[in-house]
Structure formats: structure tokens, C-alpha cells
Amino acid sequence: MEGEPSRGPIMTRICWRSVDILSRMLSSGEREAVRGDLAESGATGRQALLDVLSLVIRRQAALWAHWRPWLTRVGLVVPLGMLVSVVSRRVAGLSAVYMWMYANNWDWNLLGYRGFWYQFAQSFEEIFLVYLTLVCWSWTSGFVLGSASRGIIRLNSVLFCVILSFGGLLGAPLYLAFLDRYLHRTLGLPSLPDSNAPVFELTFYRLIFPLIVQAILVVVPALWGLRQGAGVVRVRPLFRALLCAVAVATLAAMLIQIPELGLFLKTYRRPWIRQWEARLQFVVYWPVLYLVATSIGRRWRLGVGSI
């Protein structure tokens, strides 16, 4: 770093390294001015660290003092995080059964049966579409959150990950267990033995597999969507409105398709909701189209630029 000691006692180096890391939390203009002021005043590593820390704390505290970030957190981060966690848990449960069926009961002789291949292709198609839908919902949730988190993108990313972790580890399992009991009590369903019990008796499918699904198919796409959503302010207003409409339609499809919410909305009594569900299913895959289109657009602009 120019103007700052790059060699010296270990504490000094640690302080300046911390200043480097902390100052990344400031806006680029402010970072430039503050680092310049520190260099000009000949501040020691400890003084520089205290100064930058005091500014970062003030800036972060200011983010909690306005109503808009709170609205984003309460209105988007928490409900989206919990909803996606519940969906992820359901998807993990479904795919765990298929995985157990093939991985834990494997028999090489099955490869000789045409029926096996037919069944395998069907299972693969079903799981692929369910996974793709989950990835698209997670990406869209991140995208909506990113577009609403101007200036607090990093903080909201961390909070979203916290909510997803809470939802994956505790919220979703507790909610689904409660729902199961509630449905049995209110609908008077008989207590039949769970046909999938052998799958979930195994610790891997009960505890570890849902977390792997949540990490790969929810957290990664959601953070990717957050970054993409943060850049949406730069696009034209009409295109931005179109993206928002598509994202809202995707989240609506997620709400309709969650069985317990469908029960709450009484979708079984409203056939038009079912019709919309079928139409919205095509909209759900919009992130794929969007990412392909933006990638082609970027390559095209680079190609034009290099001519």
C-alpha cells in the first residue's frame, strides 16, 4: 500500500491489513478519501484501525436507523428465507427417497431390465425439474432482495444466509412436523405408518442431505441472484419493471405450489388458481433465460468493443 508501511512489527502489519479489510465496507469514494487522509496524516496502524473502525461502525449503525432497511428485512429477508427453506426441505425429502431407492438398494442386475431404465429416466426427469425449480425460486428470491437492498446488499446477504441456516436447521423441520400434526388433528386423518420411514431412519437422509440441498440449491443461487438483483438499478426502467413483474410472478408460483399454503388459500376450491399455477410454471424458469441473455449480451458488447 502506498504511503503506508508495508513492513514492520507484526502488530502494525495486522492493523494495516485490518484497515484494508474494514475499509472495503465503505463506499469507493469515501474509502479513497479516508485512506488518503490516513496516509497524509501519517497515522500509525493502531490509530488508522481505530479511525476506520469508528467510521464503519457509524455507517453500519446508520443502516439500522432508517425504516427502509427494516421494511426490506421484515418484509423480504425473513419471509423469503423461511419459505425457501420449507420448499428446500420438501424437495430434499422427495429426492432423498429416490436417492435411497437407487443408492442404498442397488443391484447390478437391474441394468438388464428395460423397465428399470424407463423408471430411472422418469425419476431423473422429475428430480431434475424439481431441482431446477428450486434453484430458480432461490435465485429469484435473491434477485428481489438484491434489487430492494440498495446500499445494504452485504448486510442483507449475511442476514439472508442466517435466516436460511436457521430455516434449514430448525425452522423448516419444526414447521413441517407441526403441520403434519395439525393436519392429522384437524382433518382427522388416520395415523398410517410412514412408507418412507426406512429412508429417514438414516441420519444422512434425515439431517445431512437436506443441508447439502439447502447449501447447493438454495444458498449459492440466492447469493448469485442477490448480486444480479443489486445491478438491476442500472437497466432501463421499462425492462426493470418487466423483470420485477416476472420475479413477482415466480414468487407467486412458489406460494401457490407449496401444498400447505395451497390449503390455506383453498386452491382446491378455486380452479382458476390451479390454471394460473400451470401458466406460471413456465415463468418460473426465467432466471435461466435471463442469465443466458445477459451472458450473450455481454459477449456481444465485448465483441463490438474489440472491433
Next chain:
Amino acid sequence: MLGEFEYLIISAASRLGEDAYGAAIRKEIEDATGDRCSIGALYTTLDRLEAKGFIKTRMGDPTPQRGGRAKRMVRVTANGVHAASDFYAAITRVSRGVSWKANRVAVQ
């Protein structure tokens, strides 16, 4: 009505004129008060003053003594001058007839 620290910043920036920027204002305040002025307090107050329309800031050119980094230049607006002048007048009025030396003796 300005706050005490806001008044110090506007006064320091007015005195520095075209050379008013973060580090220079900080030094002016530290020299005048004898207390340390934190960068956190300075930059958040600069933002507040700018939001109130009392100052305008812009990024200046990078200089070698700053490690090639730009300065945040500060210019006091007419509203800022007016607010600082009102603050000073209020302090002068409220201090009229008060002898701090006598009071200090009385407290002792």
C-alpha cells in the same frame, strides 16, 4: 440550529477556503480544540451537513503525499455561512454578562 461539532467543521472549512478537505479540516479542529477528532465523526458529520445543504463536497485530484489517493474537497454554501453566523450570534448573546472565571471560583 447547528450542533457544536457542525459549527467547528463549517468554521474550519471557511477558514481553509479552497484547501478545505477531510484531513485539513481535521487538523484545524484538533489544533483549535486540543482534542482528537475521529475520522468517523468527521465524515458522518460532513454527510449530515451536506444533506442539510450547508456544505457541498466533491472528489479532488489524487496527490503523491496521500499515496495517490483523492481528497474529498469541501465548500461551505451560503446557507452554511448563514447557519454558522446564527450559531455564533446565539453563543455570543447567551454568553453576554457571564464571567466564567467568577463562576469557577463560586463553584469551588
